[in-house]
Amino acid sequence: MRIALSQITTGPDPERNLTVVREQARRAAESGARLVAFPEATMACFGTPLAALAEPLDGPWATGVRDIAEETGLVVVAGMFSPAPDGRVTNTLLATGAGVEASYDKIHLYDAFGFAESDTVAPGSEVVTLDVDGVRVGLATCYDVRFPELFRAHADAGAVVSLLPASWGAGPGKRDQWELLTRARALDATLWLAAVDQADPAAAGTPTTSKAPTGIGCSAVIGPDGTVRGRLQEGPGLLVADLDPREVSSVRGAVPVLDNRRLGRA
Template identity: 55%
Template sequence: MAPDSLRLAGAQFTATGDPTENLRTIADLTARAAERGARLVVHPEAAMASFAGRLDTIAEPLDGPFADGVRALALEHDVTLVVGMFTPADAITTQDGKDRSRVHNTLLVTGPGTAETIYRKIHLYDAFGTTESDTVAPGDEVVTVDVDGWRVGLSTCYDVRFGEHFTELGRRGAELVVLPASWGDGPGKASQWDLLTRARAHDAQAWLLAVGQAWTKYAVSGPLGIGRSVLADPTGEVRARLGGGEDVLVAEIDRATVERTRATVPVL
């Protein structure tokens, strides 16, 4: 019988350009979360390496050393991990006429008792003067995974602006949606993040754990983060939120809240 509650954690930090250094940070924060009883630990988008460098030269296959390191940590701490990384994709000619290899902006989900799953970010950040599609190839599959008897929907950063993605996850039975992000600071960005994360929990009628990179000073390029990792319930109510710095959010969610919300307001 599936458990009626799940203890989860969101690990908020600022990634560097070095996957080995970032893996050490992931190890430390995962240990802290596991010590507090978390069964599912979610790390940010681009946890493997920040957006500051060339993604095609830092990308690794799913059988590479970074992914293997994540698998080893999941086994060591007996948890399921969700970690943002970059994997090789195709090559394109960019708008300025240059040939460039692209990557997939990938979530790796792995852990004992969890069928290893990946999600490739569907909605690319071609906005605010940035063209993510020059360096990242889009995914094309909405993905859920079962973790400790819970159906978990997967999403990444800019996906949060597309409500139908989250409604579809809810219709596929997701009781929890995780949203790793590297959400850049800037005018209005904090209020947009707060609004959109709450709204997407409501759209999925599921718990939503959005885990961002820690705050970094606004810049046109470089590591991007605003902090403010958040857990929202299926009505969009905020249940927990971090500040701007490196930290671990640990909380327990219950299935009854999902069932009650969907019965009371049957929007799905």
């Protein structure tokens, strides 16, 4: 399965960000991809008042993403914000197009490094997978990468790919952590890990003084053996990669860590 990861820098205007999604999805379709993934907070960057712009999954922004998916024939995965019952929002991944319609609400909230996502975002609780051309794909978001049990849950549900849209917080050592954690999660669950981050605003020509997590770039596709098969640098870009589900079976046959587990399995 050919996928594309669109590393972009989004701003506070959902309509302007949707225009970027359309342009990037067209490029992904031209590359022959079947799925294109955009970062967390594609709808609007962190540091924006989220409750004021959050929309339901049948609202105009999500409908715009569906229109783009229909136009390009792709499955499009993009981060947005939906209203939560308690006045906060949910940090949601919308996956739509080519017969797919699913959403994932971020389970693990980024209450770390002096940032409190839970002040404005309500956590999700459901593990979500979807099927693209017979290939099962699990959904996760940013800070979820620090919790290996979620990616093993993807594998237990039959997934051979985990998609990880992110808006990774910058800071000392954070790139090293991003690269280490994404490779570790691929190894933990012996699956393909496709991680798409927001581009670094400075590298994208839009430097920010916001303390919110606005991305560092370095999106990557990692094989089920933990090796990096493709990586972008800090600036905007489109990473296209071919994922072979058979490789997952081969690696799991050689290193059956999922079968060898003794704790934490339902």
